[in-house]
Amino acid sequence: MTALDSTAPVLVPPVLDRCRALVRPALSEAVGRLHPWVGEMAAYALGWCEVGGAPAAAPGGKGVRQALAVLGAEAAGAPGRAGVAAAVAVELVHTFSLLHDDIMDGDAARRRRPAVWKAYGTGPAVLAGDALFALAVETLAARPGGPAAVRTLSAALGDLVRGQADDLLFAARPWTGPEQVRPEEYRAMAERKTGALLGCAAALGAALGGTAGRTSAALDRAGRHLGVAFQIVDDVLGVWGDPAVTGKPVHGDLRERKKTFPVLVALRTPVAPRLAALLESGADPAAAAALIEEAGGRSAALAEARRHLAAVDAALAAAPLEAGAAADLRSLLDFLVRRDL
Amino acid sequence: MTALDSTAPVLVPPVLDRCRALVRPALSEAVGRLHPWVGEMAAYALGWCEVGGAPAAAPGGKGVRQALAVLGAEAAGAPGRAGVAAAVAVELVHTFSLLHDDIMDGDAARRRRPAVWKAYGTGPAVLAGDALFALAVETLAARPGGPAAVRTLSAALGDLVRGQADDLLFAARPWTGPEQVRPEEYRAMAERKTGALLGCAAALGAALGGTAGRTSAALDRAGRHLGVAFQIVDDVLGVWGDPAVTGKPVHGDLRERKKTFPVLVALRTPVAPRLAALLESGADPAAAAALIEEAGGRSAALAEARRHLAAVDAALAAAPLEAGAAADLRSLLDFLVRRDL
Numbered sequence: 001m002t003a004l005d006s007t008a009p010v011l012v013p014p015v016l017d018r019c020r021a022l023v024r025p026a027l028s029e030a031v032g033r034l035h036p037w038v039g040e041m042a043a044y045a046l047g048w049c050e051v052g053g054a055p056a057a058a059p060g061g062k063g064v065r066q067a068l069a070v071l072g073a074e075a076a077g078a079p080g081r082a083g084v085a086a087a088v089a090v091e092l093v094h095t096f097s098l099l100h101d102d103i104m105d106g107d108a109a110r111r112r113r114p115a116v117w118k119a120y121g122t123g124p125a126v127l128a129g130d131a132l133f134a135l136a137v138e139t140l141a142a143r144p145g146g147p148a149a150v151r152t153l154s155a156a157l158g159d160l161v162r163g164q165a166d167d168l169l170f171a172a173r174p175w176t177g178p179e180q181v182r183p184e185e186y187r188a189m190a191e192r193k194t195g196a197l198l199g200c201a202a203a204l205g206a207a208l209g210g211t212a213g214r215t216s217a218a219l220d221r222a223g224r225h226l227g228v229a230f231q232i233v234d235d236v237l238g239v240w241g242d243p244a245v246t247g248k249p250v251h252g253d254l255r256e257r258k259k260t261f262p263v264l265v266a267l268r269t270p271v272a273p274r275l276a277a278l279l280e281s282g283a284d285p286a287a288a289a290a291l292i293e294e295a296g297g298r299s300a301a302l303a304e305a306r307r308h309l310a311a312v313d314a315a316l317a318a319a320p321l322e323a324g325a326a327a328d329l330r331s332l333l334d335f336l337v338r339r340d341l
Numbered sequence: 342m343t344a345l346d347s348t349a350p351v352l353v354p355p356v357l358d359r360c361r362a363l364v365r366p367a368l369s370e371a372v373g374r375l376h377p378w379v380g381e382m383a384a385y386a387l388g389w390c391e392v393g394g395a396p397a398a399a400p401g402g403k404g405v406r407q408a409l410a411v412l413g414a415e416a417a418g419a420p421g422r423a424g425v426a427a428a429v430a431v432e433l434v435h436t437f438s439l440l441h442d443d444i445m446d447g448d449a450a451r452r453r454r455p456a457v458w459k460a461y462g463t464g465p466a467v468l469a470g471d472a473l474f475a476l477a478v479e480t481l482a483a484r485p486g487g488p489a490a491v492r493t494l495s496a497a498l499g500d501l502v503r504g505q506a507d508d509l510l511f512a513a514r515p516w517t518g519p520e521q522v523r524p525e526e527y528r529a530m531a532e533r534k535t536g537a538l539l540g541c542a543a544a545l546g547a548a549l550g551g552t553a554g555r556t557s558a559a560l561d562r563a564g565r566h567l568g569v570a571f572q573i574v575d576d577v578l579g580v581w582g583d584p585a586v587t588g589k590p591v592h593g594d595l596r597e598r599k600k601t602f603p604v605l606v607a608l609r610t611p612v613a614p615r616l617a618a619l620l621e622s623g624a625d626p627a628a629a630a631a632l633i634e635e636a637g638g639r640s641a642a643l644a645e646a647r648r649h650l651a652a653v654d655a656a657l658a659a660a661p662l663e664a665g666a667a668a669d670l671r672s673l674l675d676f677l678v679r680r681d682l
Contacts, residue, residue: 035506104464123445134498147488157475
């Protein structure tokens with residue numbers, strides 16, 4: 001039995017709460033500078049309020065990116081508060097990207113609530129995303145110091161958008177044949193779409209914490225591999241995960257014909273024609289899941305995730321990180337991508 | 342007869358062509374760094390190509406913002422090329438904002454062609470706008486030098502988004518009563534939505550040209566007033582302009598129930614109830630136009646535009662600008678907002 005079958009409750013590491021509490025005042029202050037109408041949409045997207053402004057019943061995001069920024073500063077030997085501007089910027093960018101991605105992907109729900117575009121309309125959701133994006137840049141640019149931080153953020157923004165473009169285009173490509181999506185292409189997409197901002201968060205925190213060069217580069221590399229691992233584990237859960245734990249419908253990703261990593265691997269094996277037909281018809285996702293597993297898609301995905309987690313470890317081991325922060329970083333990684341894969 | 346009735350061809354000042362030629366290589370290079378699919382949407386939005394990538398038959402935008410950035414640098418005594426990074430950034434931001442605004446406003450056409458969201462789909466258009474936004478920040482941040490330029494751009498971005506939020510919310514407010522949109526609110530919206538980026542363009546060019554403080558501030562102020570004047574003249578043309586010159590349908594803004602400046606002024610006079618009924622029904626835009634003119638809406642709008650143009654002149658006169666650039670700036674302003682108002 002692997003962790004992915006387990007229904008044991010995952011313990012949220014205290015570091016997430018600690019970092020959220022540290023960042024929240026600055027994040028609230030930044031969001032408070034938005035146009036009030038746009039500010040409500042931002043607060044809704046952050047899980048702080050319901051439509052109309054009443055306090056939220058639902059929990060917000062885990063705050064992984066803000067925690068990485070704070071821990072990046074601490075890993076550099078600075079107090080966590082040195083990373084707060086980075087934490088605010090990456091959290092705003094993450095919120096912007098969820099908001100716009102839900103429009104592009106037509107996803108009507110996010111964290112068990114209507115997506116912003118469903119709750120407020122597409123036009124307002126586009127605007128709210130733009131406002132969060134501008135606010136992220138403004139927050140980081142307003143900080144005293146060199147322009148390197150803005151360069152780091154804008155490079156991650158570019159990657160984020162490129163990854164999303166790849167992801168959108170993958171949907172239009174055929175299951176098989178020379179135009180099929182190769183697992184390597186998926187990996188590059190996941191690194192851009194998910195890894196770049198995770199890496200940027202930690203590297204930016206470290207940079208604001210006063211270190212540059214080797215430590216920042218190592219944290220960026222760790223974050224990028226973490227992003228790929230996280231995405232692939234998410235894909236495995238999207239097919240074989242327990243809906244009670246994941247909160248997603250059984251075989252949801254198969255029903256939506258998503259070109260996830262285990263699917264792409266299985267499509268490189270002799271079962272490809274049968275699998276493609278099953279996926280295309282969408283009639284029997286359980287049979288498709290069984291065929292993907294039979295073709296080695298599940299085990300290859302887990303092996304790939306493990307490879308990227310090993311690369312995360314290697315990157316962290318190669319950098320001189322403050323011990324307490326390094327331990328917190330590891331507890332966060334364990335929580336994000338269960339190590340007993 | 343005022344210029345607004347004239348059908349005499351408006352002479353495009355050579356400064357626009359000169360600046361476009363100077364900026365084009367860097368702008369092409371920046372757009373070339375985008376994901377190829379996103380790059381095609383950007384090139385389409387810039388008027389460089391048709392859907393599919395064939396060279397464009399339609400002309401692109403005038404390139405006012407890039408010209409202001411180049412002239413800002415020249416006004417500071419630097420060669421125009423010093424302002425090119427600023428020109429690229431503001432042109433990318435402008436293209437981003439047109440792209441997203443057309444989605445929000447549901448405008449299906451732009452420069453007599455289908456808007457990007459009509460030609461490529463809403464999701465891809467959201468993505469292309471995001472990519473242009475990220476590229477603008479990246480372009481400016483990549484430039485050696487202090488972070489002040491990014492701060493100037495991000496402040497303008499914030500204003501742009503706030504102005505668009507106001508504009509969207511104005512549409513939902515009543516024609517009359519305590520909730521009606523006041524002309525002062527319209528002015529603030531136009532300054533943010535149109536003026537902020539014009540001011541930013543010239544100020545950023547001057548800053549990259551090596552001057553800061555008084556000259557940059559004066560150019561920013563001039564650009565902001567220009568934006569308000571331009572917007573109000575556009576409003577007057579949207580009701581009384583010659584479709585052969587404006588390329589817009591007669592009374593188009595009235596048919597679309599837009600809360601433009603002349604309308605808002607007329608709604609503060611005793612004709613308000615009659616005018617509100619006419620505007621609401623939309624049945625007789627010619628009668629609405631006549632009533633707005635009778636109530637002084639047209640003349641008040643022209644007076645307001647003249648006031649802002651005088652403020653542009655005052656701002657330019659107060660700053661130490663290189664003479665040739667100052668002359669070019671004035672020819673550009675004359676072209677944008679005909680002076681014989």
